[in-house]
Amino acid sequence: MKENYAVVVEDLWFKYVASKDYVLRGVNLKVKPGEFVVIMGPSGCGKSTLAYTLNGIIPHVFKGEFKGKVIVNGLNTLEHTVSELATHVGMVFQNPEAQIVTMTVIEELSFGPENLGLPRDEIERRIREVVKVARLEGKEYRPTVSLSGGEKQALAIASVLALRPSILVLDEVTSMLDPIGTELVSEMVVKLNKEYGLTIIAIDHRVEWAAEYADRIVIMDEGQILGEGKPEEVFSSPDLVRKIGFRAPQVSELAYELIDRGLSVKKIPISLSEAVETYSKLIDMIMKGEWRPLKNEK
Amino acid sequence: MRSEPIIKVENVYYRYPPNIWALKGVSLNIYKQEFIALLGQNGSGKTTLAKHLNGLLVPTRGRVLVKGIDTRKLSVAKIARIVGYVFQNPEHQIFAKNIYEEIAFGLRNIGVPEEEIEDRVREALEEVDLRKPLDTNPHFLSTGEKHRLAIASVLAMKPEVIILDEPTTGLDYKRIKQLMEIIYNLYKKGHTIILITHDMALAAEYCERAIILHNGRILVDAPAREVFSNIELLAQSSLKPPQITLLSIELNRRGYPIPRDILTVKEMADKITSLLKTY
Structure with a gap:
């Protein structure tokens, strides 16, 4: 019997049209449903590129040479569109300003479900649910520009959640927030994993946070996975940590x-x-x- | 006796229209060769204050003196020779078609003669360790290189005070360390550095004075060691001491001979190894 995985990446190679060399060089990764994985590594190591492959943005939107395969919830990303994959894998990026597209909180949250063509009462039900998770109750009719950085990022996550994905991919979602915003978003992410059982794949530089909450840390450099394991295993290897020059707790x-x-x-x-x-x-x-x-x- | 401050901020209030008071009575002095951390949550007034120091903003009430002159009476170009400002996002600052022009722009603006410009460009690039042909298009540089270019273009004007607004955002740890070494060298050479940051461990490692702004007022302005080891004070602004300082506080509380205000990993390692000699 095959084991059930949320994400399977098999010998994945990718090269952008404009890049000289492969950005991903034979990546293999398996993530179980409900697992909390943090990917770390220096800038340019390929971690964001890997994230883009998980919901099909690569190779459907960002084109290039793609070898190997990515399977999410049993779906081969090559055979499904980004909008289909979006109901399985939600993705949130670094800059909260860059991913909010509407004028008010409620419009932002209904944007995705409306595009799925869901019935009105279903959309309303989903909004009520995600507003609660994002702690945005009472702010539904606020203009998005009036939210703090942390609230904007919570809104970005909530609007992705409204599509009911089971996997959430977060690309440095707190790196542009202040400590209060960082706390708000981090708590939300941990809660989504522990209470709602979402699979979390987070790219993050915050080692103390990863050490505390991640089930597994994956370390990437130069398009490859250099090491992975429970936080205590990864950080007990000074050689690995120092080799790629990253900060341990x-x-x-x-x-x-x-x-x-x-x-x-x-x-x-x-x-x-x-x-x-x-x-x-x-x-x-x-x-x-x-x-x-x-x-x-x- | 300390020399005259380079910048004096005297009871400054600042109002953004229509009626948001971002600064509510801020006073402080900035001297030669200081390394200052400017901390606080978003909206606390950090960037507003920083923009007063180089005349981008002038106070609604109170005054800012740069070298004894009210910034209202000085052009931004004049102040730029004394106080340089490196923006958070180098993309917002870089605009020229090549590295040379990027750095030369500011120099021409402050009236540096053309024959002197090339030397200053080269010197500034060397200072930040950016070794690229002068005709390189800045938009093809990596993020780390763009940061260094942005610093070089400010540095070329040889300002006595350099303000860096969250220079480490989006950089990985290796690049952060490299950048901080460059900044620390500038401090050692006599520049005053004002570092706006959310990274407490980094601020604790390099800064000697820490200022926390909270709701437009100064919550504290004191030596870094006092500020970073004061859990209660930091909590008022939702900040936390670095992890290594929390460790020193807890070990100290349990009665171990470790001071409660250790700021860096190296300091803690030194302290523990020194115990080997005592016992």
Whole structure:
């Protein structure tokens, strides 16, 4: 029996018409329904391109050389249109200004369902539902320009949710928000995953957040997946983290730094609470004169 | 005794039409060779304040003095020689057909003689480590390179104060580190840097003074170490200390010999390894 996956990417290669070289170079990725995956990697590593392949924008809108295949909810993206795929995979981008197309909150939320040709009462039912999830109750008739950055991004997510996708792809959705907006949107995303069971594939630079909520972190560089695993597995590999020059949680970086200096840190902490335990013990040992140097101490 | 401030902000109020008060009585002094973090939520007045420092905006009430002269009496071109402003999105700033023209534009505007321009262009590009032919079209640069070009075009005017409005947005960590090293070098050479950012860890790592704006007023203006380790104060503006500072606060609370105001990973590592010598 074949296992059921929300997303299957198989040996995917892609080159934009204008690009010299392949931007994706043999990507393989399987995501289970309800999984929370965070993709990380330096700019230009191909992570946004990968995201575009998940709802068919690549190769239907952005054209180029496409090899391999992408299957979402059992549908091969090559065989289905972007509008069909949109009811399976919702996608939200970085800039909230760039994806809001109407004048008021309610128009924005009805835009997608209207285009699907849904009956009026169904559209209304869906709007009531997503307004609640996005915490925009009472703001239905507000002009979209009057919303804060975080509210705009919550609205962008809500308008995608109105199409009832089971998979949500988020491309750095908080990177242009202030801390309050970031919190609002992050909470919404976590809730959609934990309470509503949506599959989340998020591209995000915020390591502390990924470490806390992701089921799996995927690290990309130069069009390939370099490593993946649970957050504690990924961040316990300083070599991988440093190779692509990305920031681990500060408490993990502290462990790398101490290991470099010859101290033994057995389990690399990724969250603050783990770090407090780990470093309390370490300092206890030091204060009792019991610390052991690593074998490879220089 | 400290030298005269380069910029004095005196009880500044600013009203956007029709009646939104973005600044409500802000006063501060900016001196030579400072590295200042300007923090606060969107809408707190950060960018409005920053635009007062280089004369893009003039106060509705109160005054801003640059080198002792009221900005109302100075042209923006004159102030640009003293206070440079790098916008958040380099796309909003870059417009010329090649790198040379991009940087030369500002220099011509402030009246630098043509024979001096090429040297200043090259110098500025070297400073930001952007090694590209001068006829390169800026729109074909990567985002990181565009940022550096935007900084170079401000730098070429040799301003004493450089304001950077969220320069790290959209950059990955490697590029952020490179950019911050360039900015830090400018500070070491004597420039004053004003960094507008939401990245607390980054601000804590580089800045020596932190100003938090909240609802158009200064919530705090103090040494960075005091500000970044004050959980309650930061919370008033919905900000949090960096993770490493939270760790130091908790270890300190549990009675370990770790100060409660550690700001960087390196500082914490130094502190822990120094315990090896004590015990």
